[in-house]
Amino acid sequence: MGQAYPRLVLLALVALLSAGLFPQALGNGKGKVHGGGAVNPLVAGICSRAPFPEVAAFAKRTAQARKHVAVAARTIPPPQAQALRTCDTMYMNTQDAIGAAQRAIAFKDTGTAKIMLQLAVQDFDSCDRPFTHAGVPNPMVDQ
Numbered sequence: 001m002g003q004a005y006p007r008l009v010l011l012a013l014v015a016l017l018s019a020g021l022f023p024q025a026l027g028n029g030k031g032k033v034h035g036g037g038a039v040n041p042l043v044a045g046i047c048s049r050a051p052f053p054e055v056a057a058f059a060k061r062t063a064q065a066r067k068h069v070a071v072a073a074r075t076i077p078p079p080q081a082q083a084l085r086t087c088d089t090m091y092m093n094t095q096d097a098i099g100a101a102q103r104a105i106a107f108k109d110t111g112t113a114k115i116m117l118q119l120a121v122q123d124f125d126s127c128d129r130p131f132t133h134a135g136v137p138n139p140m141v142d143q
Helices: 004-018 022-026 041-049 053-072 078-106 110-125 128-134
Strands: none
16 A cells, blocks of 8 residues: 555545535534445544544654654665655655645635645655665655
8 A cells, every 4th residue: 555545545635625525525423424325333423523534644644654764764774864864854744734734624725725735645755756866765665
C-alpha cells in the first residue's frame, strides 16, 4: 500500500469536498449512508461525531510518518539522512496544509480546503524525490 492509500483517501476527500457531497458521504450517524446500504453502527457513530474523519486520518498518518523519520534517521548513512531531512520537511509542510484545510472546512471555504488538501497530498508524495535524486533506497517507502 505505502503512500498510495493516504493519497487515494485524500483524492476522494478532495473530490467529495469539491462536489459538495461531504454530508452525504459521511452518512447521518444512524447506521445508514445516504443512498447506500447499512453501515456498521460503531463506525457510523464515530463518523457522526468526527467532522471529516478522512482529514483526521491523514493528519494522524502524517504524524506517524514523522515519528518514523526520527527513528530511521538514527540508523542510516549520510546520503539517506539528507534525503530523510527533506522528507521530514515535506511531512511538516503536509501537517501545515492539513491544518489550513481543516480551518477552511470549519469556515465552509471549500475552494481553500480543496487547494490545501491537494497541496498536502503533493507534499506527502514528495518524500520519494530526494531519494531518487540521490540514488539511495527510501526507508519511508512503507509509510
